Amino acid sequence: MAITITERHHHLSSLPRQIAVFPLRGAILLPRSDLPLNVFEPRYLQMIDDVLGCGRFLGIIQPVSSGIQHGDDTQSPPDKSTELRRIGAIGRLTTFQETDDGRYIISISGIARFRVVDEVDTNDPYRICNVDYSSFVDDLVARLGEDDVDRAHLLKVLKDYLKANDFDVDWQAIENASNEFLVNSLSMISPYGAEEKQALLEAADLKERSEVLIALAEMDLAAPDDGCSSAIQ
DSSP states (O other), X not given: OOOOHHHHTOSGGGSOSEEEEEEOBTOOOOTTOEEEEEEOSHHHHHHHHHHHTTTTEEEEEOBOOOSOOTTOOOBOOSSTTSOBXXXXXXXXXXXXXXXXXXXXXXXXXXXXXXXXXEEEOOSSSSEEEEEEOGGGGGGGSTTTTGGGSOHHHHHHHHHHHHHXXXXXXXHHHHHHSOHHHHHHHHHXXXXXXXXXXXXXXXXXXXXXXXXXXXXXXXXXXXXXXXXXXXXXX
């Protein structure tokens, strides 16, 4: 039987303390969920080449907000000077494809969150950080806290939100998903801004994360239809 990413990394000691980080505004990574990325900037193409040759570990972290408004596309800061958030997540590069025009299509499978200790001064065009996982040891335990999630409330609000926004989804797949997969995947793909995404990332546990998701959806549903959103500014 194949060993899963979670089973392979069930101790903090299996995770590197120094990692390359990919700063992406509006993107978060959570345990046992996959983040697809389209990589095309030369500095990050080099980063992926280096990551492929060294354990395939990569950190995903948001830069500190700089006035980008809710709804803007995910983007990376132009240089190394932009301040990074203190909390991100490490994952392992699990799929890789190179396109004819030189882009990399990859997927990162989330393992655990980390806190940035400091940034390493290097000549590499991408950023490297020393990180600490000790506050997030529970991230390594699959499906921890699922029974505390109010699944019925979450699904009701989600159904109302999807209907209000005319989103077409595979509802049967949603209903069949585990609470952990549902909450973490929805948190990652939700159409909220950087501050909301960071709040979802930093939620203490699965129950709190589901409550943040419900609150954000309910705020959007209650907001007047005037183009405004519930984005946390």
